[in-house]
Amino acid sequence: MRVLAALVFAFALIAAVVAAHSGDFGVGVLAATAFACAATTFLSHKISTFLKIFAGIFAAELVIFGSLHLVAEIGLWPTGFAEYKLPQSLPLTVAFFAILVYLVSFIPLVRRMMQIADRYFEARDRSPTRVWPLPSFVALERRVAVGMVVFLVLINQAQVGINVRLSFFSRDWFNAIQAKDAATFWNQLFLVFLPWAFVYIASAVIEYVVQSTLVIKWRRWLTEFYVSRWLDNHTHYRMALAGGGTDNPDQRISEDISRYIDGGQTGYGIYSFTIILIAQMSSLVSFAVILWDLSANFTLPYTTIAVPGFLFWVALLYAGIGTIVTHLIGRPLAGLSFHRQRYEADFRFSLARLREYGEQVALLGGEPAEKVSLGSRFGAIVKNYFEIVACRKTLTAFTAFYGQISPFIPYVVAAPFYFAGKIELGIMTQTARAFASVDGSLNFFVTYYVSLAEFKSVLERLLSFDASIERAKLLEVGKSGPLQTVGGDDVEIEELRVNLPDGRAIIESDGLQLVAKESLLLTGPSGSGKSTFFRAISGIWPFGRGRVEIPQGARMMLLPQHPYIPVGTLRAAITYPATPDRYDDEAIREAMEAAELGGFLDRLDVEDVWSQRLSGGEQQRLAVARALLARPDWLFLDEATAAMDEDMEHTIYKILREKLPDATLVSIGHRSTLVHLHSRRLVMTPTGSGTYSPRYIHKKAAE
16 A cells, blocks of 8 residues: 555646646646545555555546546647546545545444454455456455455446446437437437447446355355354353353354345345445546536526536535434434344244254143243334334335435426526436436435444444454453363362352362273262363363363363254264264264164164254263264263163163273263262262362272
């Protein structure tokens, strides 16, 4: 950007010299504006990376368009192309846009918007890309993204230029109709309108393809980014423990990211609003100049007082009133949209949970209670819906009325001049078209208010998701909670104090040693923190203090009472968390047969919701099969056989000792039969201060 700033500064110097030599006030204004643009371009390293793209585009256009304008000013423009000389308003416009981008980048709301967008445009990933008809190539993701944004901005500006050209076609065509000039009528239609119309259509198709490619690449990268932030280092787990952070993170990732980028199926996102706003601003300046010239001699109604650019001021006043009234009416929409997305996500989540636990609901006869719960959640959707309807009906009434009368205003103002013979029909229609374009650009806020409100709600949801992730990262092991270090062969626990998420202490232990290759049973009252103790040893519990020293390179695995079984094939469920191709068929078959799951061997590659197809005991045996495949050094079983009968439980422990002879087994359980399956026993003992401490009570050889 500093090189570009130097080029803008050099242009400003040349323009200043030309202005001083020719005495042209307009060139002097251009030079002054260029100096300001050079300053903002030089300082643009402070602004958003995404906005920096647009500042760079406009600064480069200032140098190009401004240089061409100066060439014409000093008399070097080819005489054969006199009608194609660039108006002075063009370089002034792009210079103003560059300065404006710099200034708006410091608005707090804009900074919040760019906080998410910048991540993609600062990405250092490399990805394969193909630009038809060129072969595929690998490039930095951010460079490809920047290239597509630049292309899309330029093509939108070209479309504005085509519309300006077509406005002059409209003038000449209607003048030909009024004059009954058939030759000009057909000439304008076939030699002017059709070529430019086809160019516009082609540009629209190309724009759609490039835009769609950018959107899906952007969404893919941002989705992977958020999924990684959410899952890495157990952040998702700590977010759930901390509570009060983010509702429905699945929706934030699956829907809100898409809505943020392009608004999803029906709305507008950061890309849409950015490009649309630039196109509207370009259209505003281009047609404002035309409108100003066309109405330069218009007078106030029923007077002889001439007001330069009368219709421009009418459009500005009209749009200003519309914007203020629209905002006053629609102000509650952002908050209502935010709550609507939450209520919808809560309702979907409740339905998904009901499907997952359908058997338990049926066994308990809980359908009436579920109906009440679902009715309550859907009732919140209905209430919110009618609140939105109440707000939008007034807004719709105003915007519809506003839109209905807008097309007639320029005709009403220009009609007296037409009827008096001061302007022709073509001028009148061009005036109306220019007014509509200026009015439409000024009414950006009115036109897109509902979409802007919904976009703001999406932005707030993603930013709150970000904030929740950051809070959870503060709870990372090493920053918070017991510190896990590397030591000798055994697990050593020093000055351990484990807290619950609300800050209340539940476990205290100091000088405890878990000896490698011994089988250990942990028992104690319900609520004494047995499972929490396991999680502290595993290194995922973020609340408390102290030190847990584990063997260097030790592989630890925890089997919970209710194992997680992903939707997919049975093979993927058994090999989880490894990928299905990690183990060959023979290894999987041996693990399944050892875990008494041989009856499912013929269904390994069947996709299903296996958490609903397997009984509780079968699910626990599936988790055992995972352990047999993973072969951990330390295996923690948190009531991992509670759903099995005693004989099956005895068989499973025997298999674990046979198949994992070098593994240390540490179990939580309440059955007395488990005592005989372990060589040592720990009991969670009350300390007298409201906490529990794990203490050995005896040693007994396992059967």
